[in-house]
Amino acid sequence: MATPIHQRLREDVLASVFAPDEPLTEAKLTERYGASRTPVREALQRLEQDGLVERRGKAVVVRTHSAEEIIDIYESRIILEQAAAAKAAVKATALDRQLLMGLLTQMQQLDPGDGRALAETNRAFHAQLWRATHSPSLIGLLERLDQQVRRYTLTTLTYPGRWPVVLADYVDLLAAIGDGDSARAGEIAARHMSDALNIRLKMYAEDPRTL
Amino acid sequence: MATPIHQRLREDVLASVFAPDEPLTEAKLTERYGASRTPVREALQRLEQDGLVERRGKAVVVRTHSAEEIIDIYESRIILEQAAAAKAAVKATALDRQLLMGLLTQMQQLDPGDGRALAETNRAFHAQLWRATHSPSLIGLLERLDQQVRRYTLTTLTYPGRWPVVLADYVDLLAAIGDGDSARAGEIAARHMSDALNIRLKMYAEDPRTL
DNA sequence: TTGCACACCATTGTATACAATGGTGTGCAA
DNA sequence: TTGCACACCATTGTATACAATGGTGTGCAA
Numbered sequence: 001m002a003t004p005i006h007q008r009l010r011e012d013v014l015a016s017v018f019a020p021d022e023p024l025t026e027a028k029l030t031e032r033y034g035a036s037r038t039p040v041r042e043a044l045q046r047l048e049q050d051g052l053v054e055r056r057g058k059a060v061v062v063r064t065h066s067a068e069e070i071i072d073i074y075e076s077r078i079i080l081e082q083a084a085a086a087k088a089a090v091k092a093t094a095l096d097r098q099l100l101m102g103l104l105t106q107m108q109q110l111d112p113g114d115g116r117a118l119a120e121t122n123r124a125f126h127a128q129l130w131r132a133t134h135s136p137s138l139i140g141l142l143e144r145l146d147q148q149v150r151r152y153t154l155t156t157l158t159y160p161g162r163w164p165v166v167l168a169d170y171v172d173l174l175a176a177i178g179d180g181d182s183a184r185a186g187e188i189a190a191r192h193m194s195d196a197l198n199i200r201l202k203m204y205a206e207d208p209r210t211l
Numbered sequence: 212m213a214t215p216i217h218q219r220l221r222e223d224v225l226a227s228v229f230a231p232d233e234p235l236t237e238a239k240l241t242e243r244y245g246a247s248r249t250p251v252r253e254a255l256q257r258l259e260q261d262g263l264v265e266r267r268g269k270a271v272v273v274r275t276h277s278a279e280e281i282i283d284i285y286e287s288r289i290i291l292e293q294a295a296a297a298k299a300a301v302k303a304t305a306l307d308r309q310l311l312m313g314l315l316t317q318m319q320q321l322d323p324g325d326g327r328a329l330a331e332t333n334r335a336f337h338a339q340l341w342r343a344t345h346s347p348s349l350i351g352l353l354e355r356l357d358q359q360v361r362r363y364t365l366t367t368l369t370y371p372g373r374w375p376v377v378l379a380d381y382v383d384l385l386a387a388i389g390d391g392d393s394a395r396a397g398e399i400a401a402r403h404m405s406d407a408l409n410i411r412l413k414m415y416a417e418d419p420r421t422l
Numbered sequence: 423t424t425g426c427a428c429a430c431c432a433t434t435g436t437a438t439a440c441a442a443t444g445g446t447g448t449g450c451a452a
Numbered sequence: 453t454t455g456c457a458c459a460c461c462a463t464t465g466t467a468t469a470c471a472a473t474g475g476t477g478t479g480c481a482a
Contacts, residue, residue, distance in 0.1 A: 027462090037464090
């Protein structure tokens with residue numbers, strides 16, 4: 001079975017294949033993905049519900065976010081990541097903790113200049129942390145929020161001096177989770193996300209085009 | 212313009228028009244809503260993404276939740292309602308507060324035996340509280356969670372002795388919001404939702420069929 | 423009776439014809 | 453040149469024909 005079209009379209013949108021104001025016409029997408037309009041329309045509808053594209057008049061375009069919207073999403077995410085870390089401290093299994101340790105070790109060996117690799121393993125780490133909550137609803141909410149700002153997240157990790165702090169935060173976080181210290185795990189996660197927001201704001205102040 | 216089909220289907224699903232294991236075949240729905248398969252399929256897909264229906268094999272059926280899943284959703288909701296109340300205390304405008312007061316007054320005049328009216332205004336109150344956060348992402352997350360358990364929420368409000376407590380909680384909550392006391396508003400909301408969960412658990416223990 | 427292979431057909435998945443619509447460019451008036 | 457009315461057509465919306473598929477019942481073997 002080939003990869004479903006909505007998934008391919010999703011990847012392309014997240015990889016910024018389409019320009020911000022470029023109309024995602026059904027004709028263009030049927031050609032690109034070699035399918036008829038029906039599955040293409042379904043894919044567009046799905047991504048619209050996920051908040052990745054939006055209807056602008058008749059056309060569908062990649063959804064962009066204002067600085068205010070991004071801040072808003074970050075603020076919600078701080079809350080959810082705090083809750084997730086706190087819950088993971090209580091619910092994580094030995095396997096969850098091992099997987100997290102493995103990912104952390106992997107991250108410590110990465111080239112801090114390779115933004116793509118940083119972003120990728122960082123996301124894997126977060127995803128595993130979410131799974132460690134064993135809470136389907138939390139996982140769903142976090143995935144939803146993450147997807148909406150994924151296109152923008154590469155940058156904070158490569159901000160000067162950020163990466164070592166990220167790694168140190170994760171070490172502390174795993175220690176707290178290992179101790180089953182829910183409150184501390186939550187605090188670390190909240191501060192971590194809050195730092196990420198502050199860096200984004202600083203970057204925005206330095207150059208508004210970075211979003 | 213007629214009401215879109217996905218909206219009508221959504222209302223019907225939430226109103227428990229369909230039995231838990233009844234297949235929502237496209238043929239049945241095209242007849243019911245007087246449209247062709249294309250819009251019906253779109254509606255089914257939307258509701259599937261919203262978590263209201265699910266594919267079981269080839270068929271689509273109304274999604275039901277196990278006790279564990281409902282508890283999980285409540286727990287996430289406690290977190291989000293706390294965050295929303297805290298944020299509303301900071302962000303609510305005079306208009307927001309007036310609308311909330313109006314809804315509360317309305318609720319105080321309802322017949323406590325009219326479960327449907329209770330559920331309806333209660334939802335309106337929550338929705339207005341969410342709006343008072345002026346946070347699109349929080350509102351979206353809360354709407355999503357609410358929808359998934361909406362079919363089950365009627366019952367806690369009519370549980371013996373519950374309604375007066377609900378009203379008292381809302382009075383306290385609005386007072387905290389009026390004072391701009393973010394922490395207290397959050398605490399009240401969290402305890403309120405946590406009480407609702409406990410009542411649901413008690414009901415479940417008394418009669419597992421109530422879900 | 424029980425278990426299984428298989429064929430049928432109800433149902434979903436995909437492609438596409440036709441209808442509806444809204445965005446854009448043309449041409450005319452001022 | 454500027455503003456506006458209007459017609460065209462690109463694009464989306466809807467209906468439906470045809471293809472694919474999986475669930476179910478039938479009949480046969482043991």
